[in-house]
Amino acid sequence: MISYIIRRLCLILPTLLGIMLINFTLVQFVPGGPIEQIIAGLESDASVFDNMAGGAGEIRDISKAESYLGSKGLPEDFIADLEVQFGFDKPPLTRFLDMLWDYARFDFGESYFRSISVTELILEKMPVSLSLGLWTTLLAYLISIPLGIRKAVRDGTAFDSWTSSLIIIGYAIPGFLFAILLLVLFAGGSYLKLFPLRGLVSPDFADLSLWHKVLDYFWHIALPVLASTISAFATLTLLTKNAFLDEIRKHYVITARAKGLSEKGVLYGHVFRNAMLIVIAGFPAVFVSVFFGSSLIIETIFSLDGLGRMGFEAAVARDYPVVFGTLFIFSLIGLLIGLISDLMYIWIDPRIDFEKRLS
Secondary structure (H helix, E strand, O other): OHHHHHHHHHHHHHHHHHHHHHHHHHHOOOOOOHHHHHHHHHHHHHHHHHHHHHOOHHHOOHHHHHHOOHHHOOOHHHHHHHHHHHOOOOOHHHHHHHHHHHHHOOOOOEOOOOOOEHHHHHHHHHHHHHHHHHHHHHHHHHHHHHHHHHHHHOOOOHHHHHHHHHHHHHHHOOHHHHHHHHHHHHEOOOOOEOOOOOOOOOOOHHHOOHHHHHHHHHHHHHHHHHHHHHHHHHHHHHHHHHHHHHHHOOHHHHHHHHOOOOHHHHHHHHHHHHHHHHHHHOHHHHHHHHHHHOHHHHHHHOOOOOHHHHHHHHHHHOOHHHHHHHHHHHHHHHHHHHHHHHHHHHHHOOOOOHHHHHO
């Protein structure tokens, strides 16, 4: 087992290097870098200033207007200073190697457009996305596992048919559409106003007692978590049902029943452990997929300031330290989670031996 873990850890480095290299190379061909963003913003401000000054000729300050270059363009030495500041005066290969050296020391730099380090920015946004990912995954498991077991036991009955119909409908509804529906129905859109429209906590959260803080937090997180759970819940329920059906039809179950064991004893004493292998071992992967996958749309709709919105805004603004810093951190987490998932398979079922498969 130790040798398998070492081999997996050794594979993480080249995989992470490949991910960073491919994305860094692609970014070199994307138009509109951070310098172009700054230039466009400065020229836009200059244009607004010129228009305002032109409409009030009697109070126009000629010296200020003439010193403002606006549509004439920005000085070349100013642009050169920007390139030095952002490191774009160096060749791409040098910039990439410098970035890798910094990341090897877990130095992710500072945001181009905010006076804050990338690490501090991630830690600031982490609670929102962590709340969504954790509660969504837990809620999906708490609903899906009992429901999936019930569907497997009553396979082919009316209960199985109508619950399958509801699951398929829920899976077919896009998460963002379900989120909007929840807002319209329960957040004061057109009907009831039972939940807040935005934010993770109330403005007076710091002044509340501990019990009221807990209630306020769950009051705000209820609709976003429900909207995030809809797709994960459907997939996990069907996965649980199929896993149990596969085990129920095996010979050892028939033998256990022939020995006189009760249905409950057969189900939870023999079937449960084998059937739940794939479901429980997949918990880390499910959490990561929810944590990274569906956070952007949900955070945007419910006005939550989390990692999804931060990553999207950084990509639009070409804030490369934030883009590559989060890519490195999340890729590393994803690769480590893959290793943890394999170790959970072995912990749940010691019969699995990955070392023999690799030999």
